[in-house]
Amino acid sequence: MTSTTSQPVTARSWAALGILTLAVLLLAIDGTVLALAVPALTADLNPTATQLLWIGDIYSFALAGLLVTMGNLADRIGRKRLLLMGAVGFGLSSVLAAFAPTPEMLIIARAILGISGATIMPSTLAIVRNIFSDPALRTRAIAVWAAGATAGAAVGPIVGGALLEHFHWGSVFLINVPIMVLVLIGGLILLPESKDPNGARIDLLSALLSFIAIVSIVYAIKHVFAKGLDWTVPVAVVLGLLAGWLFLRRQRRLTRPLIDISLFRSPAFSGAVMANTVSIFAFVGLLFFFSQYLQLVRGLGPLQAGLTELSATIASIVVIAFAGFMLGKLGRGRAISVGLGFGALGLAVLALAEGMSGLVGIVIGFAIVGFGAGLAMTLTTDAVVSAAPRERAGAASSIAETAYELGAALGIAVLGSVQLALYRWNLPAIADPGIDSSVNESLATAVSQLDTTNPAVLAAIEQAQHAFTVGMQWTSVIAAILLAIAAVIAWIAIPSHKGQATVDH
16 A cells, blocks of 8 residues: 555544554653653762753754654655564663663663654654545644644653652663553554655765754754853854755755755745744753752652643643634634744743742643643644645655654753753852852752751752752743744744645645
8 A cells, every 4th residue: 555545534543543642652751751760860870961961852862863864764665664663673772771871871772762763753643644634634633643742741751750759760761662562563453554656765865964964953052051162062053054054955956855845935834844843842841851840949759740740731632622623713823823822821830830839830831831832733743744745744744753853852952951051150159169069060960969968068959949940930931932932923924724724635
C-alpha cells in the first residue's frame, strides 16, 4: 500500500491512532520526565550546571537535528518500518541512560535516545495523515495526536515524581521499555504501511547541513547565557548561519529536496510553523525549571510537584473537544492567536503565583498554559501537515515536529539559561567561599551538597531560594511576552477563513 491510496476510517483506524499517540506521548514524556530527577541526579552524579543543561536539552537537540532527514527516510523506506526500528532503538537506549554512571555517559545516552526518537516522530504524524484523509476527521485525529505531545510534556513530571518517590532516578528511563514493547506489538498488528512510491535517495549533504545549522545556533544561544560571550559563540553562530544558508540554497536546486522551501511562501504555512515553535518554546522551556522550583523552593516531593502540574495535562486533553469548534468559528489564524494568547495569560498568572503562598494560583496558571499550548499546537500542526501532498507526508510531518522539538530544545536552553543568569544576578555575596561556590553553581547543587544543619548554610540557601524565585518570575514574564507577540503575528499573518480550513491533496 502506498500513501496515495485512501483508507476508510474504521475502529481499527482509531486503534492505530491510539498506538501512534502512545508513541508520541512517550517521546514527549522523555523530554520532561528528567526535570524532577534533577535533585537526585545531581546528588548521585554531581554534574556541573552546564552538564545539567546538556542532560536536559541534548535529547531535543538530537531529535530536532535529525527529524527532517528521518521524515524523508520514512517516506522512502516506509513509515511503519522506520517507526518500529525506532521503537527498538528507543527501548535499548533507555536502558543505557538508566544505568549511566557519569554525567558524560548520561549525556551520550540522552543523545542516542534523541536519535532513536527521531526515527519515530515523523512516522507517527505521517501515518495519521495517511489514515485520515478527510479534513474534518484529520483535524480531530491531529488534536488527539497533539494532546499526546503536549500532555506528555506535562505528564512527564508526574510519572517522574511517582517513580522517584520509591526508586532510583534511572527508573524514569526504564519505564520506557515496557511502553515501547507495547508500541512495537501494537504497531506490528494495527499500523498500515505507507511510503512515497517515487521516493528518491536521501541527500546526505543536506542532512548534514541541516543538523549542523540547528545544533550550532542552539549551542551558541545556550553557551552565551550559561558561560558568557567567548570566541566559541561567534564561531558557532557563523557556522550555523553558513550551514543554514547552504542548506536552503541546496534545497532550491534539488529535484527532491529534504524540505520544500516553496511551502514557506504561504503565510498560513510559515506562520503556523512559527507559532508552533514559540508555543512549545515557552511551555516546555519553563516546565523544565518549574519542576525544580516546586521541589527546591516550595519543598514539595517529586510526586507532589508532578501532581501540581497535572492541570496542564488535563487542559491539553480538553482541547480535543474545542479545536474543531474554534477553527470553525474563528478561522485558523485567529484560533491559533487565541491559543497563544491563552498561553501568555497563563504564564503571567504563573509569574504572579510564584511570589505568593499556596498552590492555587500555580494550578490555575498551568491549566491556562496547557489549554493555550494544546490549542495552538493542534491547529498549527494540522496546517503544516495539510499543506503537503500525502506522498510527502513524512517530509511535511518532519517540519511540524522539527518546530516542536526545536522549540523544546531552545526553550530549555534559552529560558533555562536566562533563569540561571537571573538567579546568579540576584544572589548576594556570601562570605564563606565554599558555600558561595556551591550556591552560585545552582540551587540544586547547594541543596544536595551542603550541610543543611549549618546555620550559615541555611541562611545562604534561603537567599538562593529567593533568587531562584525572582529568576523564575522574570523568566515567566519573558516567555509570556514572546507568546503575546506571536499571538499578534498569528492574528495578522495567518489567514482566518472560517470553517474547516484545511488543504487536502
